Amino acid sequence: MLLGSVIMATRSGPPPCDDGVMCDVRRSITRCRSVPIALALLALTACGGEPGPGVESAEEISVIEKSSWIEGRDGGDSGAVWGKSVWAYGDTVLTTADEAGTNWHHNSFDISDDLDASDGIGGFSSPSDGVGAPGYLIAPTAVEQAFNDAHAGEDCAEAPCGARWAVWPGAPVFDAARDRALIPYGLIYAEPGDFNFRGVGLSFAIWEHLDEAPVRPVVDASAEHPDLLFTEGEPGWGAGVVTHGDDLYTFACDGGLSKPCRLARVPLETPVDRGAFRYFDGGGWSDDAADAAELFDGAPIMSVSYCEHLAAWLAVYAPPFDHRIVARTAPDLTGPWSDEATLYTAPEEHAPYDAVHHAEYEEDGGRVQYVTYSRPTSGWFGSEFALVRVVLQ
Template structure:
């Protein structure tokens, strides 16, 4: 569970000041930004909740959860969209309220106009509707690695597949603060080789948020800006990983890595817009690609717009925001509001783009704090 919306370092990393990559050549004038502000956006249906079409309390022991980060599993033999959720609650009368750090659904729905439907969860079946401990009870898929002295959550922030291997970026929550504020111990990357059924964490991907969050850990300046992520495939073959600090108040930063090197932080490059271009290894070299306040992000290359697209909620007014750009490093368009917090009261956050959106139809999951559940939204692009 992330706080109600308001105005959510690696041991093997090479030290900063490694050789820098020279800036790339002068870019051609960018095309005008896609004018999508105010594009018609509507609620399709709830994905989670006791009264949702998926009846998630009855079928998965989930009365409330958030995020629903969707990604394609990359399996040509059994294509599915996996969805990672944050803090999850079940039956309130059960001791501990059946609380889990995170849970996971799977769906094969391509006709998103009628919502996202999830099949029953079957124990030990990695293609069933949910990873479950037992019939009717989704399991916690990503567990703590017990590095931090104080930890109150393990929350997914992004996920992507490379082939049939699944990668998930997550954050270790240190403390929940006021609305839209929280602190992290570190972020990290986990991998699943069985379609999201089980996950293991790469210790070398741990990015400390500060020098004192993990006893004996080593902090590298700049890693505090990559506590939350958004993965995106680039047209150039790189995998891009956006970053923001913990909470919903910071700007957005950008890194990239060859897809086969996701767990190796020594292979990452960081975008420096102050003339240095792509800088290897040193997260402290990254400069903001656009200013905050940026909430939970998602990103994709949109074939219809022929632009890169990011969605997030503005931590100041909690509107759902879109930005577009001709390349991942920008220049990014001004904020283009898609959903107003006045249009949909109750606290909206975490707009997560569905990977099977196509053409004019942009679908994304959106969390609603007042219900503490996830909705599928539909925007008709101009």
């Protein structure tokens, strides 16, 4: 999942030291146009750390290319995989039905050889079905598909009609030592109605080759959902996933208006071994997730990479119900993390809930970063991704 040694350094971070529910706020959030007073008060009180990165300039330069098959989608985080950039999306609505007769996919992905974002990003492709419709990045299991089929349509075989299982993936990260990619994903149960969905758990899919489908390894064969590493009610590990040294690091940023982020790590060799996870407790690493310390307020959709220009880790996200895209920095994944710095403020009609940066496209050692976020266009689920070029001081 790497585009050469430069990007390897970017994604994997600086040389190792001796001593890093994928909840998705759905489309209706993006239509909110005001920031609650409570959030403003939180912003006023969230001071006291080191300042975040300075910004020299930030401007939208284009929108991300999409296939004529795509009406709308969200998510849009990406990672460098086997010399290509792979973009992962959540719920995806098609303009035309696929070979199974549906225009609703719970995830999709795109692959591009275009590694220069200065003039926009295009050249995307992805595997398709027999009629040309884009395929899934992480497909439903046979059990999940059977459930979805039985509850599909207004005159479904089993009530409630419209109920479904969905898999929402994050960006793939590369395990160079084993020449494979690891993809965080959340399993979602949903029924018709606004915000009528919940995260059931999370895990990591293993992708052995670009031309093969990722696999959802069995974690516990006796469980209701055998592939899940973390289950409902546990922290949403799977945000800001990065590799550093021989480990995979992942944040969980859960909560209400504020999203305190905690940090866990696991050896890259055993990413779906629950017992191998360790949680940063503020001073060291504990084997008990309850010890995980709150490091900073972030967002459940967040990107993290090491930025050589800043000589620091860089986290990019959009605060809930806000129009800003912000960044924090830290000398180590464990912190201390800086205050938020505004990278870009989206137009008033758009509240970017899925803003991320794309480290494989950075320029000048990371001084130039490229950030995307989805925004509604026309129709019920029409959307596009704005591409913003940010030049750091």
